[in-house]
Amino acid sequence: MTALEQLIEALKRLPGVGQKSAQRMAYHLLQHDRDGARAIAQALAAAASQVRLCERCHTFSEAPVCEICSDTRRDASLLCVVETPADQAALERSGSFQGYYFVLQGRLSPLDGQSTQAIGAQQLLARAAEPAVQEVILATSFTAEGEATAHVLGEALRARGIKATRLARGVPVGSELEYVDLGTIAHALVDRR
Numbered sequence: 001m002t003a004l005e006q007l008i009e010a011l012k013r014l015p016g017v018g019q020k021s022a023q024r025m026a027y028h029l030l031q032h033d034r035d036g037a038r039a040i041a042q043a044l045a046a047a048a049s050q051v052r053l054c055e056r057c058h059t060f061s062e063a064p065v066c067e068i069c070s071d072t073r074r075d076a077s078l079l080c081v082v083e084t085p086a087d088q089a090a091l092e093r094s095g096s097f098q099g100y101y102f103v104l105q106g107r108l109s110p111l112d113g114q115s116t117q118a119i120g121a122q123q124l125l126a127r128a129a130e131p132a133v134q135e136v137i138l139a140t141s142f143t144a145e146g147e148a149t150a151h152v153l154g155e156a157l158r159a160r161g162i163k164a165t166r167l168a169r170g171v172p173v174g175s176e177l178e179y180v181d182l183g184t185i186a187h188a189l190v191d192r193r
């Protein structure tokens, strides 16, 4: 493969990018923006080697423990479970949650063989069992897989005597939290049950 072909193949790994868009991006960078191409290469290499997962909540972090988990002013009685760092960021932006988070490694997807183990359920159960935690809020998405994930985790938590609640239904069915407006997220949090 030529270097150009390798670049196009690499760009196709991005979500939603097919052959045509990958070609367009590659040609654009090489024809009009070589500095941009070098900046992207550097930023990717740095992020891939420096960004890891927080030991406590598994969100992206460059330190062993992320900023939110290190903040002792937050409400330790509430633990909010989300599917991705992007969903966590959406909840943070809504300003309506003062507790701590736990970020799953995706959601249950039986068809893809995604199991409870693979999404970090064991670590969640261990974290939720800490004495300070009074309630676990399941804020997985309102897709079929997100609902299934919330159901399975909720059962597992309740079986251990831990209170588990679900975001209220203000969030449109089928939606990823990341794309829901902040007011709706805030309501869904307040009306959780």
Ligand SMILES: [Zn+2]
Binding pocket: 054, 055, 056, 057, 058, 059, 065, 066, 067, 068, 069, 070
């Ligand atoms: Zn953290």
